[in-house]
Amino acid sequence: MRRLGLCFLLLFLAIAAAAGDPLSGWFDTSPSAGRYESVRQELVSIVAEATGRGVPAELMASRVAEGAEKRVAPEKLVTALRKDLADYSAILSVFARTMQAAPEGRTRAELLSRGGLALRAGMDIETFERAFAGALRKGAAPRRAVDALVAVAAVDSRMPLDGESEAALAASLASSAEKEDRFSQLASLLLRGKAGRLATRDLVVLAVSVFDSGGGFLQLESEISRRLK
Amino acid sequence: MKTAARSLTAALALVALSGGRPAPAETTVDLALGSAFAGGEAVPSASAGIDCSAQRIDGDGPSLSLDFSADASRDLLDSGYSGSADLALAAYRLFGRTNVGVRLEAAGVLPADSLDGSLVASLAFPVTLNGAEFSLTVAPTVSVDPLASGYASAGMECGLSFLAGSFVLKPGVGVSILRLWDGGLAYALKPGLDVSWYPGFPASIALSGEYRLGEGDIGADWLAFECVGVAAPADRLLFTLSAKGYGSSSSSSLEILLETAFVLVRGDSGGEWSLPLQVGYRDDEGQRSIMLGAGARLAF
Numbered sequence: 001m002r003r004l005g006l007c008f009l010l011l012f013l014a015i016a017a018a019a020g021d022p023l024s025g026w027f028d029t030s031p032s033a034g035r036y037e038s039v040r041q042e043l044v045s046i047v048a049e050a051t052g053r054g055v056p057a058e059l060m061a062s063r064v065a066e067g068a069e070k071r072v073a074p075e076k077l078v079t080a081l082r083k084d085l086a087d088y089s090a091i092l093s094v095f096a097r098t099m100q101a102a103p104e105g106r107t108r109a110e111l112l113s114r115g116g117l118a119l120r121a122g123m124d125i126e127t128f129e130r131a132f133a134g135a136l137r138k139g140a141a142p143r144r145a146v147d148a149l150v151a152v153a154a155v156d157s158r159m160p161l162d163g164e165s166e167a168a169l170a171a172s173l174a175s176s177a178e179k180e181d182r183f184s185q186l187a188s189l190l191l192r193g194k195a196g197r198l199a200t201r202d203l204v205v206l207a208v209s210v211f212d213s214g215g216g217f218l219q220l221e222s223e224i225s226r227r228l229k
Numbered sequence: 230m231k232t233a234a235r236s237l238t239a240a241l242a243l244v245a246l247s248g249g250r251p252a253p254a255e256t257t258v259d260l261a262l263g264s265a266f267a268g269g270e271a272v273p274s275a276s277a278g279i280d281c282s283a284q285r286i287d288g289d290g291p292s293l294s295l296d297f298s299a300d301a302s303r304d305l306l307d308s309g310y311s312g313s314a315d316l317a318l319a320a321y322r323l324f325g326r327t328n329v330g331v332r333l334e335a336a337g338v339l340p341a342d343s344l345d346g347s348l349v350a351s352l353a354f355p356v357t358l359n360g361a362e363f364s365l366t367v368a369p370t371v372s373v374d375p376l377a378s379g380y381a382s383a384g385m386e387c388g389l390s391f392l393a394g395s396f397v398l399k400p401g402v403g404v405s406i407l408r409l410w411d412g413g414l415a416y417a418l419k420p421g422l423d424v425s426w427y428p429g430f431p432a433s434i435a436l437s438g439e440y441r442l443g444e445g446d447i448g449a450d451w452l453a454f455e456c457v458g459v460a461a462p463a464d465r466l467l468f469t470l471s472a473k474g475y476g477s478s479s480s481s482s483l484e485i486l487l488e489t490a491f492v493l494v495r496g497d498s499g500g501e502w503s504l505p506l507q508v509g510y511r512d513d514e515g516q517r518s519i520m521l522g523a524g525a526r527l528a529f
Binding site: 154157158159160162177182184185187188189191192194195197198199200201202205206209213214215216217218219221222225226227 | 286364430457
């Protein structure tokens with residue numbers, strides 16, 4: 001899902017560089033755009049509002065294309081796009097409060113795209129800010145911090161965590177020695193512990209401890225396996 | 230029973246009173262009714278189980294963990310019963326990237342009509358050298374089964390863990406010497422392999438196999454395996470498929486269990502109440518049965 005979203009985003013970044021207005025270009029060229037002519041003005045209006053707030057138009061257009069690809073009903077697509085705009089605006093506010101220099105260009109679009117995944121997975125913006133700020137304080141790069149938030153949001157969607165646990169886990173994961181491309185495995189790793197009757201709170205404390213002491217998934221897996229019934 | 234309760238309380242207190250980062254103890258209670266179907270007959274049973282875990286983690290000092298579980302079931306036709314319990318207490322300390330620990334375990338099975346009881350206590354001193362992509366564990370272990378048919382043993386277990394994409398591979402080998410209470414002496418060599426898969430979605434599969442080569446008064450060689458698959462396709466649904474068994478030249482067993490757990494109530498403080506439904510298959514020395522069960526699971 002994340003790869004699909006990034007593909008749409010990169011495609012629209014390329015189209016935007018060549019054409020200037022990605023949404024108009026999409027309506028003119030995409031075979032699936034005809035279904036959304038009835039809400040074209042609303043979509044264009046939301047994208048224009050997004051641009052005014054600093055959210056890249058290409059990112060919004062990529063979300064439109066993603067929804068069209070899934071054949072989302074036109075009214076639902078408008079509602080979803082308004083929600084995306086609210087999410088991206090809130091994330092930009094977090095970046096402004098927590099980063100010394102706001103991200104620009106493609107970096108901004110990628111960070112917003114990934115951050116949006118965390119919010120759509122159910123993470124609230126207060127937890128997002130606490131975790132993102134905590135990860136930056138521990139020395140994590142912004143992109144790594146956002147990837148850790150997405151991984152923790154995926155954990156939370158299957159084994160609910162309180163906000164404090166989410167923030168602590170995301171900050172520790174972001175500042176750990178683990179490779180970013182393994183972050184998505186965190187949910188399956190902790191789920192195995194949960195299925196083995198280990199307490200969710202125990203698993204979070206264990207993971208934070210392992211990551212904070214320089215360990216990664218291998219050490220966490222060993223600790224969980226050791227305690228499984 | 231009083232001695233066991235006092236020991237458990239003392240161990241819990243040790244974990245609770247020690248310094249470091251605490252995680253409140255969590256307890257899971259299972260109650261279930263089920264039936265086994267074999268040869269056209271149904272044998273209803275009731276079962277109960279409890280799992281309790283507590284830990285205290287300190288990055289600079291020793292980390293402690295306590296895990297206790299017990300379960301019992303009663304045959305509702307002839308009032309036969311079975312039960313087991315195990316307790317594991319572990320203390321670990323990190324020195325750089327080396328983890329040094331001590332682990333005490335006790336496991337007991339109540340004697341029943343068709344089953345001898347057992348009581349095994351073991352003490353291990355695992356040392357783990359951690360790398361980013363691999364770890365090596367060496368664990369000298371002593372264990373004792375004080376019952377009449379028991380033994381005392383000493384051995385060493387060595388294992389490697391390494392990551393290969395989304396897989397964790399753990400080849401290992403254990404060697405041990407056993408002194409049986411009836412005077413026999415035996416040696417055992419146990420090569421094994423664990424393979425776990427952790428994909429980028431909420432599911433996992435773990436396979437483990439171990440072959441025991443025995444020499445002396447220890448009986449036939451055997452192969453034991455276990456497979457556990459877990460998947461959470463929705464936020465209130467958890468599937469667990471487990472299969473385990475062993476085989477030797479003279480005996481074999483196989484047990485497969487599929488459990489679907491629906492979370493009915495989820496509290497703000499992390500507790501939850503779920504409804505597990507189980508269907509299973511068992512082949513014990515050629516005696517085959519199908520099991521069905523349903524119950525309630527409370528975690529708090």
